[in-house]
Structures are given as C-alpha cells and as structure tokens.
Amino acid sequence: MSIPLLICDDSNMARKQVARSLPSDWDVDITFAVNGAEGIEAVRAGKVEMVFLDLTMPVMDGYEVLELIQQERLKTIVIVISGDIQPEARERVMKLGALEFIKKPINKEKLQGVLSDYGLL
C-alpha cells in the first residue's frame, strides 16, 4: 500500500525539493498543491495521511490550513517546512497542531531526521 502524501507549497522548486527529500524506500502517492486552499481541499477529500506544508503562500497560507485542519478535526499528520524561522512562527504552528517544523531549505537529512524522531520511518 502506498502512503498518500500532500506537498503544499507555492514554489515548484520547493515542492520538488520536498519530494526528493523523502525516504527513497517509501512507496508514496504524492498530491501537489500550490496554495493552502488547494491543500485543504486535498486533506478534506480524506486521502492524505501526511502533509508537508509551507507557511507563506498566496490565496490561503499555512497557518489557515492548520486552523482548518484543527477546527474540522481532519485526521492527518502535518509537518511544516518554511523559511520563516522566527521562534514564534514555530511556536504558533506547534500550537495549531503541527507535528514538527523544519527550516528551509529542506534536504534528505533534515526530513529523515524528523521522520525518524517521530517513529515514522
């Protein structure tokens, strides 16, 4: 069974960087979203086990996506991957239910470190 993942970032390069950083032995089914509105639709459709979420995006930002996931009690794991490295940004997303916050630019080591820390590998 492949793992359904969502990569939500307005940058094409950033989406590819996340996809390339995934463990190579994972069998994944990746959905890509270019803003939070597209992202939350994918989560609502109920087929996303894990979200890699950017914060600064047009139409709907990552904070709003987290709020909606929390309000609607949608079942998914969210890992925020953002260039906004203010400690308060991390605190805010963790309060909104994110599992972890990873500073951009993402790479294999950073992502696998987090997945390993949470027993997700």
Add this chain to the structure above:
Amino acid sequence: MSQPLPFTEDQRDCLQEISNVAMGAAGEHLASFSKVFVELSIPVVRANKAEDLVDALVSLQGLETVSGVAQRFEVGPFSVGGGETSTIVGCALVAITESSFRDLAQQREVCIESDADAQKLLMQLADTITHVCLPMLTEQLGVAAPVMPTSEVASLHVPLAEFKVPQIDGWSGLTTVEINYHLEGHPFNCDLLLILPDSATASLCKALDALLV
C-alpha cells in the same frame, strides 16, 4: 512599466524561492531588532528600467514620504563555463515609509532629533536585514558570501516619486526582487529591494539552472 523577465518560469520560481528562504532568515533578525513578530510576504521578481525603479517598490506606493539606504555589493565567483568565472555587482536597497520609521524608533526606544539620528537608525535597520539576507542568498547559490561595503543613504524623507538611488547610476535594465516586511499589529512597512543590472543576468541564470538540475 514592468518589462518582460529575462528568466524562464523555472528560473523565476527558483529566484523567488531562494529569496523567500533568505528573507525568512533576515525576518528573524528583524523580529529581534524590532521586538515584534514579522509578517512575511511572497518575494516578487520583476524586470524594470532603472528610471522606473520606484515602480518596483509596490508595497510602498501611495504612501507618505520614504527613506532608503543602499549598499552596492559584489557576489561571486560564478562559473560561466569554459573554466571562466565572473563576479556580479548588485545593490540592496532598504526603503521605509515615514510612519514606519517613527514606529521603529519607538520600538527601539531611540529619539530621532536630527538627520544624523535618522541615518544611524536607518543603517542599523538596513544592516539587520541585508547582512543576513544576502549571505543566505549566496549560500543557496553556492557562491561565497557577498562583499558588502558600508550602507549609504539613498534618499531621506522624500515623496516616493522623487526617490532616487545614486548607487545604481549608470545601470539601465534591472532585475528587482521586492521583499516586503510588515510588523504584526504595527503600521510598519519596509521593503528590501535586491537590484541586479542586466549585466548580471547571464551569470545569475547559470547559477539558478545549477540549482534546478
């Protein structure tokens, strides 16, 4: 008037994304400097003629008078093929509106009684942003940290239409990256504008392509 971009969509996206990461790193320093949470926006890449530079300060349009500090910087060496390398010169402009400036002075608890006081705070603000943003940008491009001489005032307390940046005199076509910073709950509006002359485009495109492989 905005000009056609000298980049492919992938190159533009790449420049925007590495600017996004660099602005985030600088945003953390700005948050410490201003003691307020910084709201980040999405960097905007544009092509402009030098005489239309103020058009690139989109976030500051329609507002009161503006002050700005500029730093010419040198970045490189970029590989340009055939074993040859080149360096590029750019300009980092930090522009801030009058009310934002007063707000920042309050946050920093400093009294602005003269132009010299204003210049000092402007320089500190510019250094806070550029000394993090530019090295973060070059690190991602895989080149050495930029050589950055001291900032100099570009314009002080002028309407945007009269805003001038002597540091780019002699440049004609420009690529600009507009990075706007807001402070949460404050009337603070400040732009970092990265300005690159047309002569830098070829080297920059090569460096962006290397990231896109």
